[in-house]
Amino acid sequence: MAITLYELVGRDASRPFSPHCWKVRLALRHKGLDFQSATAGFTEIPALENGASKIVPILKDGETLVADSFAIADYLETAYPDRPSLFGGEGGRALSRFVESWSQRTLHPALARLLVLDIHDCLAESDQAYFRQSREKALGTSLEAFVADREARVEPFLKSLEPLRALLARQAFLGGENPLFADHIVFGAFQWARVSSSFRFLPAEDPVAAWFERCLQLYEGEGAKVPAAA
């Protein structure tokens, strides 16, 4: 059966940038599954698969449609149990939810304060108005004002990575010696930044940068195939 992954893109359809879509892209590669990518801009998502979902990623596997990155990982783990595991057992599945929660509540809000204007700028013109209006309403300020002091926000962001950094002093991946979906989750956040923005905030000597580089090289360099924003 053919697998299709619907991914979010901006002006350049060869540069998917959604953190959640990247999680699934790596998860599919981790499982060794072939898939084709189908891309959509923000305002095209509601029409995908007859309105199946308001969000991407959407995975279509034969007749099965699944939306939401963790739900897709759950689906893949169940549907392809003989492929390499994304969770390493039930405990790993439950604790991957904590990693997701940490990533969503710690990394994503902090990265948004660095990136949101750059994300806007890489969108297709037809998506920019929607993005600006919806985000400015949610943020209560202009995109420009929201990122105005981003240089000053780098240091507290780097400090917030300390739980990850300390872990990586002990093991190569969140999953231990080898990556699991928990790595894909956190990778997605940093790949979002790398693809959508030329703002570089992670010092090369940071163990988190070394881990991210390892993740970029996984699965025949799946993450590295899309060059960093220039």
Place this chain on the structure above:
Amino acid sequence: MAITLYELVGRDASRPFSPHCWKVRLALRHKGLDFQSATAGFTEIPALENGASKIVPILKDGETLVADSFAIADYLETAYPDRPSLFGGEGGRALSRFVESWSQRTLHPALARLLVLDIHDCLAESDQAYFRQSREKALGTSLEAFVADREARVEPFLKSLEPLRALLARQAFLGGENPLFADHIVFGAFQWARVSSSFRFLPAEDPVAAWFERCLQLYEGEGAKVPAAA
């Protein structure tokens, strides 16, 4: 074989308060293993078991000695594979290290700023001088100064719990429907606070408080047996 758990106490030997010792206490109960507790004050630790370790917890299982809470959990998981699992598989073991890292780097430093003087005050007199000297040297200030603005530190601490709080909106325990060692890890931090200090900082309506209460009732109320500091 008889199991002995060496635990840290203050003046009152019936009130173990070390977060790391509590992790192991719950882990032993989770495994359904009988054990006896042996207690020591800070300055008595180096003499335990002929200087086997500078830290507690120390577990003695027959002729085997293991120190460090995670090493003990690893040992118990390997030595008692037929008992309920502490990790739920290899993925859970690896990701429990992330939970430990988050707890150590986020919760512990913040709790120390709320509690360190209260911890001092509950120690035996023979330990107080050691504790004050070593901690004040490490902190670069007096214990009193370190906690002076603790009321103002509660709000940022509660905010730092957001990854845990968001997770608990989805599942009853870090381990999912049932607790794992990851729960014991985070429980240890809050039990440290509950036993050593009467300073209450967690609003009753916080989902984290509800989870902590569930943990206190686990294993026939093992955590609740020691009353909260008055």
